[in-house]
Amino acid sequence: MSFFNHLITNKKIDSTEILIFDSTNSHLIVQLIKDDYSYDILETRPFKFVLSIDILIRFLFNLKDLKIFNKYSHKHNFLKNFFWQILCIYIKSYIQKINPKALITSIDNCTKFGWISKNLKDIPCVAIQNGFRLDYDVEQSIYNCQHLFCFGEFEKENFRERGYQVDNFYPIGSVFASLKFEKYDFEDIKNKYDILVVSCWRGNIGFGDDVKDSMFAMSLFDKDFAEYLTKKSLKAAVILRSERDSDQWFMPEIGMNEENYYKSIYGDNIEIIDTNFSERNIYAVMAQSELIIAGFSSTALLEAYGIGKKILYCNYTNTNKYHIDFNENIVFKKKLNEESHSLHNKLDSLLDTSKTDYINDHKHLMKYYHSYDFENDTQKSIISRLNKIISIR
Numbered sequence: 001m002s003f004f005n006h007l008i009t010n011k012k013i014d015s016t017e018i019l020i021f022d023s024t025n026s027h028l029i030v031q032l033i034k035d036d037y038s039y040d041i042l043e044t045r046p047f048k049f050v051l052s053i054d055i056l057i058r059f060l061f062n063l064k065d066l067k068i069f070n071k072y073s074h075k076h077n078f079l080k081n082f083f084w085q086i087l088c089i090y091i092k093s094y095i096q097k098i099n100p101k102a103l104i105t106s107i108d109n110c111t112k113f114g115w116i117s118k119n120l121k122d123i124p125c126v127a128i129q130n131g132f133r134l135d136y137d138v139e140q141s142i143y144n145c146q147h148l149f150c151f152g153e154f155e156k157e158n159f160r161e162r163g164y165q166v167d168n169f170y171p172i173g174s175v176f177a178s179l180k181f182e183k184y185d186f187e188d189i190k191n192k193y194d195i196l197v198v199s200c201w202r203g204n205i206g207f208g209d210d211v212k213d214s215m216f217a218m219s220l221f222d223k224d225f226a227e228y229l230t231k232k233s234l235k236a237a238v239i240l241r242s243e244r245d246s247d248q249w250f251m252p253e254i255g256m257n258e259e260n261y262y263k264s265i266y267g268d269n270i271e272i273i274d275t276n277f278s279e280r281n282i283y284a285v286m287a288q289s290e291l292i293i294a295g296f297s298s299t300a301l302l303e304a305y306g307i308g309k310k311i312l313y314c315n316y317t318n319t320n321k322y323h324i325d326f327n328e329n330i331v332f333k334k335k336l337n338e339e340s341h342s343l344h345n346k347l348d349s350l351l352d353t354s355k356t357d358y359i360n361d362h363k364h365l366m367k368y369y370h371s372y373d374f375e376n377d378t379q380k381s382i383i384s385r386l387n388k389i390i391s392i393r
Contacts, residue, residue, distance in 0.1 A: 013050060013094075016040040017101045021113050025106035025130060028176050036383050037101070042094075044112060047087065050094065058093035065089055065119045088115040095120060101390045106130045106176075114144035118165065124389050128175050129155070132299040136210070136321050138162045147389055149175055149382065151302070152371040158325070170385055173372035177303040180283035182374060189287060194351065196289035197225065197238040197270070198282070200296035201258045203248025210322070214296045215254065217316035220334070221295030221343075222265045225314075228344045229269045237271040238262055239285050244274055291350050297322055305330065306370025308359045310350050314343065327365055 017037040020026045022044045033039055066085050091112065095103060100123060105113050108127035117125035126147040133141070135158075143164035149172050150156070156169045172178075200218050202211045229236055240258050242248035250257045256264070262272055273285055286292055286304040293312045294301055301311040315323045315333045323331050332346050350358075359366070373381070 013097055019098055019100040019103050021103055021105035022107050029104055029106060032379050032382055055093050055097050058096050059090055062089045062093050088112055092116055092120050102126050109141055109143055111142045114142050117146050118144045124393055132302055135325050152369045154369050171371035173306055173370040174303045177283055178372055178378040180280055181307050184287050191290045192288040193237045194234040195236045195291045198294045198298045198300050199238055199241040200294055200298055201241040203242050204251055207253045213317055218295035220316040221314045224343045226266050237273050239273040239282050240275045243277060302369050306366050306372045310358050
């Protein structure tokens with residue numbers, strides 16, 4: 001039966017060592033822990049309410065966590081905030097009934113996980129960072145994590161200043177990218193593309209100010225880059241952000257789908273590559289690209305940067321708001337009314353720079369953003385740290 005868009009069920013609650021919070025990227029977490037721990041996945045969208053006397057007793061006791069006014073209130077009106085907290089309190093009670101050795105998620109910026117991490121202290125709450133967190137988005141995010149496997153030193157330096165609550169940082173790079181990149185021998189791999197554009201298409205998410213800014217800036221960049229390609233004999237590609245015919249494929253405000261947007265600007269001068277979320281083919285494509293660029297912001301560029309790839313964020317917004325987190329050495333800022341050849345010159349310079357020279361110039365910055373350690377197996381490193389976290393519970 002349906003109840004507030006969630007489900008009520010009588011399913012049996014089984015014990016497990018690791019409870020994975022939400023199904024997002026859960027298959028990758030399973031890949032990390034399956035040989036060491038038993039696991040189960042806690043579906044949260046929609047969440048299934050289980051009828052149980054034990055959970056009800058815990059729920060009534062946990063109502064002490066209900067706050068009329070809290071830092072989450074600005075996201076909802078009074079009633080929505082009230083029922084949102086009731087849901088979080090129930091989820092906490094459900095997790096306590098299972099009593100896993102640890103709760104793990106890949107959606108580190110999930111507000112429900114943040115609430116659980118703050119209010120559930122008898123079970124370690126562990127998050128694996130799955131995206132670069134931008135400063136301009138702070139007011140829209142509620143972030144709390146007991147244990148965070150983060151990208152690099154950037155998070156350690158900046159998260160607490162933003163008001164994010166993180167008890168323990170473990171810089172390890174992008175875990176999901178490293179699982180893909182570890183299979184490549186970057187000394188021998190040959191580039192298939194001279195330049196790869198990582199699409200920053202926003203999809204069907206509404207047309208707020210940041211979406212308007214990003215789409216407008218992206219279109220200016222794409223037009224400049226399209227002009228560049230007409231003057232060069234280069235192999236260029238764009239990897240799409242949304243899956244074909246998904247709910248994000250068509251933007252009503254733009255009046256076209258993602259593929260048609262790129263065809264309208266580039267014509268036949270660029271190869272269009274479909275993205276595949278299940279295979280995460282973006283990593284294979286980036287591994288075969290000499291230079292990776294974006295017309296707005298994208299986590300993928302920093303993931304590739306950490307393995308020594310040349311990258312460039314192209315800022316056409318006429319503001320630093322959206323690119324303040326990126327070092328100036330990896331950003332091209334288009335000035336108002338500046339000629340397009342300024343971008344062309346920058347791209348020429350990057351293509352002419354040898355890989356060895358580029359890495360020598362950027363190695364400290366690469367490590368700052370992504371602390372990859374390819375000398376050690378990522379999975380073993382995470383399990384080793386997880387064992388320590390659980391042992392001090």
